[in-house]
Amino acid sequence: MNRIALAILGSLLAAGCATQAEPQKTSLQPDAKHIRLCDQRVAYAIKPSDAARPEDRPYYGIWKGDVMLGGSSGTMCVAMVVQDIRQGKADNWWVWNLGDGQDMTNFQGMGVANWWGRMEGGRMFLDSDQPYLDNLYGFEFGPPDARGEIRGKFKVESTDRARKAAYPVVLYRYPTPAPTAAPSVAAK
Numbered sequence: 492m493n494r495i496a497l498a499i500l501g502s503l504l505a506a507g508c509a510t511q512a513e514p515q516k517t518s519l520q521p522d523a524k525h526i527r528l529c530d531q532r533v534a535y536a537i538k539p540s541d542a543a544r545p546e547d548r549p550y551y552g553i554w555k556g557d558v559m560l561g562g563s564s565g566t567m568c569v570a571m572v573v574q575d576i577r578q579g580k581a582d583n584w585w586v587w588n589l590g591d592g593q594d595m596t597n598f599q600g601m602g603v604a605n606w607w608g609r610m611e612g613g614r615m616f617l618d619s620d621q622p623y624l625d626n627l628y629g630f631e632f633g634p635p636d637a638r639g640e641i642r643g644k645f646k647v648e649s650t651d652r653a654r655k656a657a658y659p660v661v662l663y664r665y666p667t668p669a670p671t672a673a674p675s676v677a678a679k
Contacts, residue, residue, distance in 0.1 A: 528555055528570035528665070529588040531603045535572045543576040546613035549635040550581065556662035558645045569645075571662060573608075581608035581615060615643075622650045630660060639664035 523534040539551050550573045557566040568588040575582040585606040609616045618629040627650060632643035641662040648655045 526553065526572075528553070528572075528586045529568035529601065531586050531588070531601060533570075533572060533584050533586055533603055535574055535584055537572070538575050540575055540577050542578065544579075544610070546634065547576045547581070547610045547615075550576065550610075550615060550641075553665040554641055554662035555665040556641075556660065559659045559661075569660065569662070570665070576610060579610045581610055583608050583617070585617065625650050632660070632662070635664070 523536045525532060525534050527533070535553075537551060537553075539548065543551075553570070553572050555568070555570040558569055559565075560567055570586040572584040572586075573581055574584065583606050584603060586603050588601045606617050609618070613634040615632045616629065617631075619627050627648050629646045630643055631646065632641045635641050643660045643662075644657040645660050646655070646657050
């Protein structure tokens with residue numbers, strides 16, 4: 492190539508690079524951290540508020556566990572990242588994977604959703620406001636215990652209110668600290 496052609500090509504490349512958009516940030520927030528929960532990548536930023544009531548503060552953090560679909564016949568991985576709690580509302584990332592059980596399956600999909608919770612009396616409620624496949628879904632959790640567990644239930648109700656079901660859920664603080672001693676077994 493001659494020098495004129497190289498100069499023209501160089502100026503075109505420089506002009507093209509100058510008009511390129513800057514790369515997009517992958518996080519929703521510049522100070523977000525990332526974690527993998529239930530085979531999903533989640534960007535989160537836990538920012539505890541002084542406005543949170545004392546009975547709601549133990550919910551802050553990352554929780555991971557399972558829904559027991561159909562009793563003990565099958566499970567579905569679920570996780571929750573409680574980012575902030577203000578004025579009785581919790582800003583959560585809710586994460587789920589596929590699951591299969593005796594009387595319920597989720598082969599529709601896995602996902603991540605910003606699902607706001609309602610705090611009442613130290614309990615958290617996540618309620619769907621839109622039906623999916625003619626059902627309303629929700630979770631109800633008791634307060635976290637000293638072992639770092641949250642126990643609750645996954646509720647499914649048909650939109651015509653003719654069918655209801657509830658499945659047990661156990662979430663563990665994540666990452667779970669290693670136990671310092673073996674659990675004791677009560678004598679029978």
